[in-house]
Amino acid sequence: MxxxxxxxxxxxxxxxxxxxxxxxxxxxxxxxxxxxxxxxxxxxxxxxxxxxxxxxxxxxxxxxxxxxxxxxxxxxxxxxxxxxxxxxxxxxxxxxxxxxxxxxxxxxxxxxxxxxxxxxxxxxxxxxxxxxxxxxxxxxxxxxxxxxxxxxxxxxxxxxxxxxxxxxxxxxxxxxxxxxxxxxxxxxxxxxxxxxxxxxxxxxxxxxxxxxxxxxxxxxxxxxxxxxxxxxxxxPPHYGVRMTLPEPIGLLSDMMAGAERLLERLCDKLKAQEKGARKLCMTLRRVDQDHQQVELRLARPLRDPYRILPLFERGLAEVDAGFGVDQLRLEATLVEPLPVRQISRAASRGKDQLDDLITRIGTRIGLEQVHRLLPAQSHIPERSFIISPAAYSDPAGGWCALRPRPLQLFPPEPIAGSGPHPPRRFRWRRMSLTSGRSTGPERICPEWWLEDENWRTGLRDYWQVETRQGRRLWLFHTPQNPGWFVHGEFA
Known part of the structure; x- marks a missing residue:
């Protein structure tokens, strides 16, 4: 040397x-x-x-x-x-x-x-x-x-x-x-x-x-x-590109054209490293040396410039170009692995559209505010799901339940009734209801290894009750501390 x-x-x-x-x-x-x-x-x-x-x-x-x-x-x-x-x-x-x-x-x-x-x-x-x-x-x-x-x-x-x-x-x-x-x-x-x-x-x-x-x-x-x-x-590789312009620009169409060129170069770098961008930051330098930034957070790691470009339009439209912008700089500030894989257009189209929709909504209200429900390993109805940000989780399979579960769950609401079978007539939410067809019971025991204030009454016997007024309710009876409650409603 x-x-x-x-x-x-x-x-x-x-x-x-x-x-x-x-x-x-x-x-x-x-x-x-x-x-x-x-x-x-x-x-x-x-x-x-x-x-x-x-x-x-x-x-x-x-x-x-x-x-x-x-x-x-x-x-x-x-x-x-x-x-x-x-x-x-x-x-x-x-x-x-x-x-x-x-x-x-x-x-x-x-x-x-x-x-x-x-x-x-x-x-x-x-x-x-x-x-x-x-x-x-x-x-x-x-x-x-x-x-x-x-x-x-x-x-x-x-x-x-x-x-x-x-x-x-x-x-x-x-x-x-x-x-x-x-x-x-x-x-x-x-x-x-x-x-x-x-x-x-x-x-x-x-x-x-x-x-x-x-x-x-x-x-x-x-x-x-x-x-x-x-x-x-x-x-470590640096995922950033820049473009210095011979003449200042200020129109949205010109800034979008510059963003397209930068995205093509940046995505080539990401593809070479099998990475995908989760967070992008575009810095626009004005002729008066002031800087403005447009940040884009993606619901999924991406390196497709033609999918990312439309997502920048809303942010660039709010940029105050002043007397003109003479430099554009684009940097992927957060990247994740995105290995190359063979997928069909039909199989990925729906998922891509959903990810782009989550990104557009998240740009307005924040990605952490867009949630999805995921199944959880628990036989307790309130614990059978978790709420997770849609941008940082993948959809899981369906819920595995031996018996149907109501579409809507709410805190147990007491009703008048006695005995182990559903009451024939009862009042709920200021409505007088008459039981028609009843299916049950389904006994659910509390999880003794977890402390839960709502399950201190002990085990529950759940019934599916179809009322003559058209409401399909999910009722349960507590034999250890006798009482009847409405816990959910089927569609």
């Missing part, structure tokens, strides 16, 4: 990444650990320096840690959040060089070859890294060497800088600094090979026969005899 220039690799190790991240949000003075459930037992996942001074260590049971340190404070660990934080640190580290990769779950590796002079030299670069990370509340150990393996070894076991002679810089470090597994490191120590310098002077053939090629490969990588590349993570 850089002819005639020695490679320079920096390894950043964050020994307390998880606990430092947690303490940045909620500072705690005293011993503190993060716990993670492993093999049905809570264990110490990460800890701060005060907890280490109390003799605690990673992996020990949390109950033992509390016995050693009664005033210990803890919080559940979040490994996924820690990885997101490490990715954020990787983006931050690109301020020093473009080649930044991840090193395990708690480290970074930087190839600063040819970049150190931009920060005033290697020493000033390392000083700036330590200062900024300390200001952020992160403990870090740094190693700098011509190879990735040597930099890792110095960061984890020596924290130093290797210049020309790499072996001289790492020869006093333990063999575990070569990134060997624990069993191999213990086996080498039993043979008397405790330091990297001792391992480098040992004949290679017996080591290969006993341990395989991995030990010598790691040694050669650390000394630079075998190459080891750094693969930087690619930045």
């Amino acid at each position: 850089f002819a005639g220039m020695q490679r320079r690799i920096i390894s950043l190790w964050f020994p307390r990444l998880a606990s430092d991240r947690a303490l940045r949000v909620r500072p705690i003075d005293g011993p503190f650990v993060l716990t993670l459930k492993q093999n049905n037992a809570n264990r110490v996942y990460c800890l701060n320096t005060q907890a280490q001074r109390q003799g605690l260590d990673r992996g020990m049971p949390y109950s033992d840690a509390r016995a050693f340190c009664p005033d210990l404070q803890s919080h559940p660990a979040d490994p996924q959040g820690d990885q997101r934080f490490l990715h954020a640190l990787r983006r931050w580290a690109t301020r020093y060089c473009p080649w930044v990769g991840l090193e395990g779950e708690d480290g970074l590796v930087l190839d600063i070859t040819g970049s150190a002079h931009l920060a005033g030299g290697e020493e000033m670069m390392l000083t700036d890294m330590r200062r900024r990370l300390a200001r952020a509340g992160l403990a870090v150990q740094i190693g700098l060497a011509p190879t990735r393996g040597a930099a890792w070894a110095l960061a984890h076991y020596g924290e130093g800088v290797a210049t020309q002679d790499t072996l001289k810089a790492i020869r006093a470090l333990p063999v575990a600094a070569l990134r060997l597994d624990e069993d191999t490191s213990v086996a080498l120590q039993r043979l008397g090979l405790r330091r990297i310098g001792e391992l480098a002077q040992t004949p290679r053939a017996p080591l290969t026969r006993r341990f395989g090629p991995e030990v010598l490969m790691r040694l050669d990588q650390a000394l630079g005899d075998q190459p080891e590349q750094i693969t930087p993570l690619a930045d």
Whole structure:
């Protein structure tokens, strides 16, 4: 990459990444650990320096840690959040060089070859890294060497800088600094090979026969005899396009034509990544440098420009163009996976029209205000459905009920009656009704594992009652606390 220039690799190790991240949000003075459930037992996942001074260590049971340190404070660990934080640190580290990769779950590796002079030299670069990370509340150990393996070894076991002679810089470090597994490191120590310098002077053939090629490969990588590349993570794709106009525009038709061009380019990007837009934001820059935004939230992820374009018309019609708009910028601020699949036009037409209708209504009143009913796993009538925003749920199958259910449910309304059979005559909502045909009973028991004030009367016997006045009602009787109620009405 850089002819005639020695490679320079920096390894950043964050020994307390998880606990430092947690303490940045909620500072705690005293011993503190993060716990993670492993093999049905809570264990110490990460800890701060005060907890280490109390003799605690990673992996020990949390109950033992509390016995050693009664005033210990803890919080559940979040490994996924820690990885997101490490990715954020990787983006931050690109301020020093473009080649930044991840090193395990708690480290970074930087190839600063040819970049150190931009920060005033290697020493000033390392000083700036330590200062900024300390200001952020992160403990870090740094190693700098011509190879990735040597930099890792110095960061984890020596924290130093290797210049020309790499072996001289790492020869006093333990063999575990070569990134060997624990069993191999213990086996080498039993043979008397405790330091990297001792391992480098040992004949290679017996080591290969006993341990395989991995030990010598790691040694050669650390000394630079075998190459080891750094693969930087690619930045996430940016779903944004813009258009600068030679002449200002102000008519709705012109802005719609510009939106169509931008949508075609943006949807090509989305299709290449198999993504669909859920939220779009169009920014219009006027000639007086003022900006106006039109936001569009979609009921389903889309990447079809001809379906999205008409949905922008209402928002663009309300834009005050002033003396004219000279730049349009369109960005998908929220995207979701939308894999390619083969569908027929007839099968998708109705669903597409419904999604577009939900989007149009949601543009006026908000997508969260458009609801649909979904079946729920419960035999209790009031709990047999849930209300969910239509834009963030899919229609489920029909309700599975052994007996018909009324179209309309309302809170139970008491009526006069006695005995286990429906009353022949009763008054309901100021109407005098006479029972005709009755079907039942259907006994429904309360869910004892849930507290429900409406079901404290115990089990219910439901009846379908057709009155001679034409009303079809759903009545129930409570045998444990005798009484009759109307709970619903059939269509």
